[in-house]
Amino acid sequence: MAVRLLKLLGSFIATVLVSTVVVFLLLRVLPGDPATVALGIEATPDQLAAWREQHGMNTPLVVQYFEWLGGLLRGDFGVSYVTGQNISPVITDRLQVTLILVGLAMVIAIAVAVPLGTIAAIRHQRLSGAVISAVSQFGVAVPSFLVGMLLIVFFAIELDWLPSGGWVPPSEPAEFLQHVTLPVIALGTVQASILTRYVRSAVLEIQREDFLRTARSKGLTANLALVRHGLRNAGIPVLTVVGLQMAGLLVGAVVVERVFTIPGLGSYLVDSVGNRDLLAVQAVVVVLVIAIVLINFLVDLAFTLLDPRLRRAA
Amino acid sequence: MSPTTRTLAATAAVGGLLALTACTAGATASSPSGEAHDASVTIGLTGEPVNFDLTTTAGSAIPQVLMNNVYEGLVALDQDGELQPKLAESWTVSDDGTTYDFVLQEGVTFANGEEFTADDVKFSLERIATDWAINQPKMALLDHVEVVSPTEARVVLQKPSNIWLYDMAGTVGLMFDASGIGDLANTPVGTGPYTVTERVTGDHISLAAREDYWGEEPAITDVELRYFADVVASTNALRAGDVDMLYNMQAPDLIPQFEADDELQVIQGSSNGEILLSMNNKVAPFDDVRVRQAIAYALDRQAIMDAAWAGYGESIGAMVPPTDPYYEDLNDLYPYDPEKAEELLAEAGVENLSITFDVPTRPYATAVSEVVVSQLAEVGITATIASDEFPAVWLDKVFTKHDYQMSVILAVEARDLLTTFNNPGYYIGYDNSEIAPIVAAADAGSEEEWVEGMKEVAEITATDVASLPLFLFPNIVVADAQLGGIAGNAVTESLVLSGLHWN
Numbered sequence: 001m002a003v004r005l006l007k008l009l010g011s012f013i014a015t016v017l018v019s020t021v022v023v024f025l026l027l028r029v030l031p032g033d034p035a036t037v038a039l040g041i042e043a044t045p046d047q048l049a050a051w052r053e054q055h056g057m058n059t060p061l062v063v064q065y066f067e068w069l070g071g072l073l074r075g076d077f078g079v080s081y082v083t084g085q086n087i088s089p090v091i092t093d094r095l096q097v098t099l100i101l102v103g104l105a106m107v108i109a110i111a112v113a114v115p116l117g118t119i120a121a122i123r124h125q126r127l128s129g130a131v132i133s134a135v136s137q138f139g140v141a142v143p144s145f146l147v148g149m150l151l152i153v154f155f156a157i158e159l160d161w162l163p164s165g166g167w168v169p170p171s172e173p174a175e176f177l178q179h180v181t182l183p184v185i186a187l188g189t190v191q192a193s194i195l196t197r198y199v200r201s202a203v204l205e206i207q208r209e210d211f212l213r214t215a216r217s218k219g220l221t222a223n224l225a226l227v228r229h230g231l232r233n234a235g236i237p238v239l240t241v242v243g244l245q246m247a248g249l250l251v252g253a254v255v256v257e258r259v260f261t262i263p264g265l266g267s268y269l270v271d272s273v274g275n276r277d278l279l280a281v282q283a284v285v286v287v288l289v290i291a292i293v294l295i296n297f298l299v300d301l302a303f304t305l306l307d308p309r310l311r312r313a314a
Numbered sequence: 315m316s317p318t319t320r321t322l323a324a325t326a327a328v329g330g331l332l333a334l335t336a337c338t339a340g341a342t343a344s345s346p347s348g349e350a351h352d353a354s355v356t357i358g359l360t361g362e363p364v365n366f367d368l369t370t371t372a373g374s375a376i377p378q379v380l381m382n383n384v385y386e387g388l389v390a391l392d393q394d395g396e397l398q399p400k401l402a403e404s405w406t407v408s409d410d411g412t413t414y415d416f417v418l419q420e421g422v423t424f425a426n427g428e429e430f431t432a433d434d435v436k437f438s439l440e441r442i443a444t445d446w447a448i449n450q451p452k453m454a455l456l457d458h459v460e461v462v463s464p465t466e467a468r469v470v471l472q473k474p475s476n477i478w479l480y481d482m483a484g485t486v487g488l489m490f491d492a493s494g495i496g497d498l499a500n501t502p503v504g505t506g507p508y509t510v511t512e513r514v515t516g517d518h519i520s521l522a523a524r525e526d527y528w529g530e531e532p533a534i535t536d537v538e539l540r541y542f543a544d545v546v547a548s549t550n551a552l553r554a555g556d557v558d559m560l561y562n563m564q565a566p567d568l569i570p571q572f573e574a575d576d577e578l579q580v581i582q583g584s585s586n587g588e589i590l591l592s593m594n595n596k597v598a599p600f601d602d603v604r605v606r607q608a609i610a611y612a613l614d615r616q617a618i619m620d621a622a623w624a625g626y627g628e629s630i631g632a633m634v635p636p637t638d639p640y641y642e643d644l645n646d647l648y649p650y651d652p653e654k655a656e657e658l659l660a661e662a663g664v665e666n667l668s669i670t671f672d673v674p675t676r677p678y679a680t681a682v683s684e685v686v687v688s689q690l691a692e693v694g695i696t697a698t699i700a701s702d703e704f705p706a707v708w709l710d711k712v713f714t715k716h717d718y719q720m721s722v723i724l725a726v727e728a729r730d731l732l733t734t735f736n737n738p739g740y741y742i743g744y745d746n747s748e749i750a751p752i753v754a755a756a757d758a759g760s761e762e763e764w765v766e767g768m769k770e771v772a773e774i775t776a777t778d779v780a781s782l783p784l785f786l787f788p789n790i791v792v793a794d795a796q797l798g799g800i801a802g803n804a805v806t807e808s809l810v811l812s813g814l815h816w817n
Contacts, residue, residue, distance in 0.1 A: 036710060084499040157550060
């Protein structure tokens with residue numbers, strides 16, 4: 001167990017380190033000049049040069065990289081070229097927004113998908129199972145921004161029940177819930193549909209396993225056998241998908257953030273790329289890499305807990 | 315907990331959350347109109363300011379919020395583009411045109427409580443040469459500022475200029491307090507009717523009216539400026555009643571829908587922005603005037619405006635909007651005539667021409683470029699679109715490196731005829747040897763001489779097709795029908811808030 005943990009931790013650190021080098025270098029070859037973007041079309045060459053000097057862009061790349069990395073280790077992402085603000089607090093705010101959004105969407109998706117997927121599997125030869133399958137198939141195909149727009153048209157414009165967008169932090173619970181509901185449903189619908197299909201196939205698979213036949217032969221009903229012995233095993237592939245979806249959502253939420261004008265990490269990334277705010281882009285990418293690697297790490301950890309064989313193997 | 319009970323618990327929690335949401339929403343939801351409005355307005359905008367320092371950051375997003383609202387200048391432009399007194403009560407100009415004597419308003423204070431005096435005029439104007447990273451050339455003429463008395467400032471120029479006072483109505487004429495510039499990027503301190511009270515990046519900026527403002531206190535005391543990255547999101551917010559007004563709306567196809575709605579009003583204001591088909595005068599094939607003229611004949615500009623921007627906008631024949639004093643109708647210089655275009659191309663010996671068309675990633679540019687490409691194809695020109703990310707890539711490739719043949723851009727700067735064509739080092743690359751002496755004489759002459767000279771410059775550059783202005787971009791405002799006092803004409807970058815009121 002300890003060895004397995006150490007291995008996971010080692011690959012975690014290595015992945016993050018490699019990604020810092022890659023993102024740093026990639027951004028340096030990206031076309032576009034941050035100085036021109038910041039100072040605009042009326043800046044003179046002298047002013048552009050002074051700006052580059054002031055923002056440390058004339059020092060060798062290696063020095064720039066290690067200075068940045070040093071800051072990272074202290075939790076300091078530096079000062080934005082464009083806004084002149086410290087990036088770290090901005091990232092914290094934006095990450096919080098996106099995590100709330102993604103977290104709530106996943107909670108809803110799991111809450112909907114596990115029972116529905118299980119029912120769809122148990123009743124796969126009956127009408128109700130087929131209906132769930134069909135609906136979830138449809139849900140997978142509909143992009144979340146479309147769901148978002150439909151929700152806005154119906155609930156914000158026609159019925160005027162909820163705001164069409166914007167963000168209020170959870171410290172104001174009533175307003176927060178009003179603002180968060182539609183985007184969470186937009187994100188959650190697609191995720192729930194995807195997950196429902198995975199739960200269904202995982203449960204179907206498990207039903208054919210020998211150990212369930214054994215359980216049934218010992219006198220358990222099919223459903224009871226599934227609940228006692230099957231779901232735990234079906235959980236492993238489903239958990240993998242949840243992990244992948246979480247990771248995808250952190251990046252993919254940007255579309256929903258745009259539709260609902262939510263100041264999340266994704267919109268910050270898009271704006272920063274547009275402004276060639278290199279340090280901000282680096283910060284967002286590193287945070288995303290850490291988050292994604294961390295999610296995979298947790299999924300791996302959860303496997304170990306769910307499946308005793310993995311624990312012994314390690 | 316077994317998996318099933320865990321699931322049930324989660325479902326129950328989510329159900330509760332949704333139920334709670336529905337209740338609270340029902341209790342506080344409000345309709346966009348039909349009820350009494352308080353003294354606040356929410357305005358939807360695109361293009362968020364990255365910071366508040368308009369002395370070091372380019373673009374119109376910062377002045378849109380701060381100019382005339384938070385900062386004020388000695389003079390300002392009204393909705394017709396005429397100069398009006400602001401912090402200067404009046405002024406006189408010496409006979410030789412180099413000395414301006416300003417009499418300042420009394421009892422004006424900055425938001426930090428400091429009094430506004432002639433010292434601030436000296437401080438603000440002289441600081442431009444040393445501390446501003448942008449727009450410096452506009453104040454290059456300044457010799458010095460004398461403090462005659464606390465309420466009298468004398469500005470001395472190196473040579474007479476007709477453009478200088480006009481520029482003073484822009485960002486370079488804004489007044490700062492020496493103790494209020496410590497944190498320009500985050501805390502602007504001006505003499506204007508509003509102060510910035512909150513800024514949530516990616517979301518909104520809040521402004522509140524000052525109680526100690528020297529002029530008339532605005533009717534709207536609280537303004538929230540909400541920023542939208544997505545056009546559809548902004549129009550949804552308007553239709554849902556979450557914003558009261560959309561300024562400079564970028565989705566012309568939706569206008570008929572808004573015009574049909576009794577609860578909304580649509581204003582088509584003028585702007586200083588020309589959609590400019592820029593041609594690189596220094597590279598083939600556009601170094602040949604006949605090719606540029608052929609392009610002018612080949613394009614049906616009315617059809618382009620209709621197809622790309624739903625017919626909203628104004629036809630212009632030169633780089634001069636009708637609100638400028640030296641405007642002249644030059645629309646008939648190059649009427650749509652594809653045959654003539656083909657003749658000119660043949661004359662220039664460039665048949666079966668193939669060019670690259672650099673298009674910045676902006677809605678207007680994409681819309682315009684598709685029509686332009688198809689019209690050029692009709693006269694045998696193959697234009698291949700290269701999409702340039704805006705601003706970063708376009709600025710770098712087209713604007714800085716001049717690495718392009720043809721491009722299209724919304725030129726938003728006011729009175730930019732000279733910026734565009736009177737500088738061969740500019741990205742257009744127009745040979746200005748003919749117009750430069752006319753410009754110099756006009757700027758130093760009387761006002762009439764200036765207007766005449768500028769008309770001549772406009773005509774020469776339009777005849778030469780130094781670039782082709784396709785149409786004048788409209789400033790479309792859609793707002794709640796009950797909102798009054800909307801400054802619809804975008805005569806400067808500023809969105810003037812002080813006149814707004816609920817009817």
